[in-house]
Amino acid sequence: MKISISKKNKQTGVINVEVEKNDYETKVNDILKRYTKTAKIPGFRKGHIPMGLVRKQYGSAVKVDEINKLLDSELKKYIQEEKLDILGGPIPSYEAIDWDLDTINFDFEIGYTPEIKLNFKPKKPIIRYEVKADKKSVENQIKNIQDQYGKLISKSKIEKDFEITANFNSESDEINNSSMFKTDSLKPTFLKKIIGLKVGDSISEKTSKIFKEDYELSRNLKIDLNKAKEINLAVELKIQEINKREPADLDQELFDKVYGKNSIKSVTELKDKLSDDFVKQFQNQTDQKLMNDSIEYLIDSTKIKLPSEFLVKWMQLSSEKKISQNEAQTEYEKSEKGMKYQLIESKIIIDNKLQVNFEDLKSFTSELIKNQMLQYGQPIPEEKELDGIVARVMSNKDEIKRLTEQLTSNRILEFFKENFNYKLKKVSYDEYVKEVYPS
Numbered sequence: 001m002k003i004s005i006s007k008k009n010k011q012t013g014v015i016n017v018e019v020e021k022n023d024y025e026t027k028v029n030d031i032l033k034r035y036t037k038t039a040k041i042p043g044f045r046k047g048h049i050p051m052g053l054v055r056k057q058y059g060s061a062v063k064v065d066e067i068n069k070l071l072d073s074e075l076k077k078y079i080q081e082e083k084l085d086i087l088g089g090p091i092p093s094y095e096a097i098d099w100d101l102d103t104i105n106f107d108f109e110i111g112y113t114p115e116i117k118l119n120f121k122p123k124k125p126i127i128r129y130e131v132k133a134d135k136k137s138v139e140n141q142i143k144n145i146q147d148q149y150g151k152l153i154s155k156s157k158i159e160k161d162f163e164i165t166a167n168f169n170s171e172s173d174e175i176n177n178s179s180m181f182k183t184d185s186l187k188p189t190f191l192k193k194i195i196g197l198k199v200g201d202s203i204s205e206k207t208s209k210i211f212k213e214d215y216e217l218s219r220n221l222k223i224d225l226n227k228a229k230e231i232n233l234a235v236e237l238k239i240q241e242i243n244k245r246e247p248a249d250l251d252q253e254l255f256d257k258v259y260g261k262n263s264i265k266s267v268t269e270l271k272d273k274l275s276d277d278f279v280k281q282f283q284n285q286t287d288q289k290l291m292n293d294s295i296e297y298l299i300d301s302t303k304i305k306l307p308s309e310f311l312v313k314w315m316q317l318s319s320e321k322k323i324s325q326n327e328a329q330t331e332y333e334k335s336e337k338g339m340k341y342q343l344i345e346s347k348i349i350i351d352n353k354l355q356v357n358f359e360d361l362k363s364f365t366s367e368l369i370k371n372q373m374l375q376y377g378q379p380i381p382e383e384k385e386l387d388g389i390v391a392r393v394m395s396n397k398d399e400i401k402r403l404t405e406q407l408t409s410n411r412i413l414e415f416f417k418e419n420f421n422y423k424l425k426k427v428s429y430d431e432y433v434k435e436v437y438p439s
Contacts, residue, residue, distance in 0.1 A: 001070075003078050011307035013110050015078065015090060017071060021102040024066045031062050064099055071106060085113040087307065087339075088314035111307035111314070116347060119301055120416075125423035126293050129286045129436070133278035134428045141274045146247035149257055155242045158183065158197045165241035168221050173233055178240060179220040187212055194237075201239050208232040282429065287413060289436060294416045295341055304340045308332065311339075345412065354411040356404050364407045365390050 002018040035054045037047045044053075075090055090108035097104060158164060165180045183191055190210050194203060207228075211217045218228035221235070248254045255264040264270050315335075316328035323331070349355055369389055370380050381389070393399050427435065 001074060003074065005082070005084075008109075011112055011114070011305065012310050013112065014093065015075065015108045015110060017074065017106045017108070019067055019070065019104050019106065024063065024070055027066050028059070028063050031066070032058065035062075060099065067099075067104070075108065079110075084110065087111040087113055088311060089318070091310070091313055091317055109310060109313075111310035113343065114305050114307075116302055116304055116343060118298060118344065118347065120419045121421045122297055122301065125421050126290070126297060127425050128290050128417075128422040129432055130424060130426045131279060131282035131286060131429050131432050132426045133275040137278060137429065138271050138274050141278070142250070142270065143247070145254070145258060146250065147245055149248040149254055151246045151248075152243040153246055155244050156198060158194050158239070158242055159244075160184075160191070160195070161244070163243045163245055164194075164239065165243075167238045167240060168235050169238065170233055170235040173231070175221050175223070175235060177220070177222040179222075180241075181211075181216065181220055185211055185213070185216050194239075197239050199239050199242055202236055204234050204236045206232055206234055210235075210237075282432070286432075290416065290422070291409070291413050294420055295344075298344050299337060299340050302340070302344060304343060306336065306339060308336075348412060348415060349408065352415055354408065354415065356407050356411075361394065361400065361403055361407065362390055365393055365403055368403075369393070 001020060001023045003015065005013055005015050007013045032051065032054050035058055036049045036051055039049055039054060039058070040046060041049050041053065041057070044050075078084075079086065079090075088111055090110050093107045093109045094105075097106075152163070155162060160183055162183050163180055164183065165178065167176070167178045169176050183194075186194070187209060190205060193205070197203065207217055207221070208231075211220070214228045215225060217223075218225040221228065223231075250267055250270070252265070255270060256262070258264070259273070264273055312325065312328045312332045315331050316323055316325055319328070319331075366386060369386065373380055380386070393403075
């Protein structure tokens, strides 16, 4: 067998494979010999079929099958040995083949991966956002903590800033649910109506006139959010409990309950801790924004000339269902941007040795499990037990794929942070939303 390669242009080439009779003849004969013992042909006993008859009936099909297997394995081997950097896979560029010839030539078109140069120093620096905690956000967090650890004091009648437990009932729509809500979640007109009501009192109202937000109606009536947005029916509220929440004092006892003994020793330290937590809370969001902006810049600024004609043909040929050339062209146009980033990502990973190996993945998975347990207040298991959990997680192929992608993405993000020309911009959350998601 002879294999050679020639370049059509900078983007594509042709691999020629010359298959000779002695490359496949022994294998074909061995298979046909087995057929003489196993084939079922009317008029002949099993195991006593003449070779001539077997060759006549099965010879051509076996020969074609073996040559195709040989082509597949030798092409892969050649591409690997020659270290050909190609896109997609080889495309047969032959139509009619005379399989009776002793020497048969096959041509395969290939598309070369383009060489690319990356520039991590944009003329206009990419903004790297950091969401800082403003005074209002910190004060709201402190209020929430005080409320969460405060005392409920039973009251005889409803006033502003109380917590009410009521039964919501509508026989026509089969609604019967008891739930707690705060008076500040009510629409002002409905709040006026219930001020002064006592335990045991009832009031009827249309659903659209009760709560300020649809999600509150959904939660209290135990109905789907979409339904809560659409319905407007009369429900009866029967008051079951009336409470006023007395906020907890900002003292050492509260600090210890929330963060552990002596972790926080003053209101100033509490505010600093809440500010740090606030920044961390939005870290994933700002990191994803940074990642997206960096990727967009690289795709837009990097000159990548793909062998588009070849890739359209390859997509048409490799599609699970039969598609036309126009359909393949449409699919290519949809995926072109993604292909470009895959090339960029691959270059970054290879050039900077960011590949993920099995030990990396084990360590990463172990840290994820430990962090998750801490998050839910669970003790971190002994090393042997932890190794068992990691092994169970990594026995799932889908989990391995997901974790590998996550770790790779983390490494690329860290690479971006170290190598890109970024401009740090600290903003409040409201400012961040206005800049990133303008209406």
